[in-house]
Amino acid sequence: MGDLKKLNLANLPTPIQKLTHISKELGVDIYIKRDDLTGGETSGNKIRKLEYTVAKAMDEGAQLLITCGGIQSNHCRATAAVAAKLGLRSHLVLRIDEEPPVEGNYLLDKILGAEITFISRADYSKRRAEIMQNIKEEYEKQGIKAYVIPEGASDGIGNIGYLESVKEIKKQEEELGISFQTIVCAVGSGSTYGGLFLGTKLYDPEKTVLGFNVCDDEQYFLDVCTRICRETVELLGKNIEIKPEDMHIVDGHKGIGYAISTDEELAFLIKLAREEGLILDPVYTGKAFYGLYQEIKEGKLKDLGNVLFIHTGGVFGLFPKQEQLAKVLEA
Numbered sequence: 210m211g212d213l214k215k216l217n218l219a220n221l222p223t224p225i226q227k228l229t230h231i232s233k234e235l236g237v238d239i240y241i242k243r244d245d246l247t248g249g250e251t252s253g254n255k256i257r258k259l260e261y262t263v264a265k266a267m268d269e270g271a272q273l274l275i276t277c278g279g280i281q282s283n284h285c286r287a288t289a290a291v292a293a294k295l296g297l298r299s300h301l302v303l304r305i306d307e308e309p310p311v312e313g314n315y316l317l318d319k320i321l322g323a324e325i326t327f328i329s330r331a332d333y334s335k336r337r338a339e340i341m342q343n344i345k346e347e348y349e350k351q352g353i354k355a356y357v358i359p360e361g362a363s364d365g366i367g368n369i370g371y372l373e374s375v376k377e378i379k380k381q382e383e384e385l386g387i388s389f390q391t392i393v394c395a396v397g398s399g400s401t402y403g404g405l406f407l408g409t410k411l412y413d414p415e416k417t418v419l420g421f422n423v424c425d426d427e428q429y430f431l432d433v434c435t436r437i438c439r440e441t442v443e444l445l446g447k448n449i450e451i452k453p454e455d456m457h458i459v460d461g462h463k464g465i466g467y468a469i470s471t472d473e474e475l476a477f478l479i480k481l482a483r484e485e486g487l488i489l490d491p492v493y494t495g496k497a498f499y500g501l502y503q504e505i506k507e508g509k510l511k512d513l514g515n516v517l518f519i520h521t522g523g524v525f526g527l528f529p530k531q532e533q534l535a536k537v538l539e540a
């Protein structure tokens with residue numbers, strides 16, 4: 210992107226691998242793009258967005274990054290890691306129901322030195338922007354310049370991360386001699402889907418992007434992704450029409466709730482681990498991949514061509530689930 214500033218923080222390009230057993234079982238060639246390998250402490254999809262978001266923050270002179278998410282947010286952990294790496298401070302606003310155990314991503318947030326404010330589910334859904342703005346003003350009174358990153362870095366600028374990944378995928382298609390007709394990702398805050406949607410629209414319009422939502426519903430994400438993509442289009446000064454009816458959000462696979470797993474979902478994660486040597490996360494990729502698997506088995510998704518599933522990371526989210534996983538492993 211011409212005049213947009215970018216930091217080089219992710220290990221790119223991430224590998225693309227074929228999932229041979231599951232492809233044979235489903236009769237569809239499924240490949241996986243290993244965005245779980247974008248880094249260690251910064252592992253996952255958020256770092257692609259933060260390359261642009263944090264560049265903008267630093268350009269504006271920020272000394273501290275404020276962002277928000279659930280207690281086990283991968284985005285918050287990646288933001289804390291990036292801040293530490295770049296000599297910035299971080300302040301995370303985390304949604305909790307009760308005093309949380311220090312584990313998984315939250316443990317890493319603390320190791321990485323993030324300042325943490327807990328808020329309730331109700332405040333998170335209604336007032337998180339206002340709460341982050343208040344924290345920012347508190348810092349500014351002390352002469353510390355802060356920058357607020359929205360949930361999941363899902364805004365016009367964060368959206369550029371996955372928009373640009375489409376170029377990376379195109380180049381890999383040429384190198385591998387394969388072309389992917391369908392790209393699949395999990396949808397949590399919207400800008401992985403939004404970026405892929407806009408990127409394919411710009412650079413590779415033959416492709417279809419399917420998003421499996423892990424919270425909220427189809428209409429919610431059509432609205433969110435449309436808004437984010439329109440912000441990006443404006444930022445880029447392009448004249449592209451964004452129509453929600455061109456987007457494909459596959460609803461019905463979030464299970465019993467955000468970040469809550471059924472035994473069945475975990476059993477599928479274990480099946481894939483054993484058949485492919487690949488670990489998905491329970492909150493996003495595990496649900497999205499299981500959704501894709503079920504939709505294909507039920508004959509609901511046809512003419513997919515070669516499928517590229519984006520492994521958006523989340524490995525640390527396995528550890529808070531160890532008790533349930535142990536139970537499923539014993540069953």
Ligand SMILES: *Cc1c(COP(=O)(O)O)cnc(C)c1O
Pocket residue numbers: 253254255283284361363395396397398399400401402490493494521522523524
């Ligand atoms: C945040 C996240 C997602 C969802 O991406 P969005 O851009 O927020 O929709 C998917 N997978 C993992 C592991 C994540 O952390």
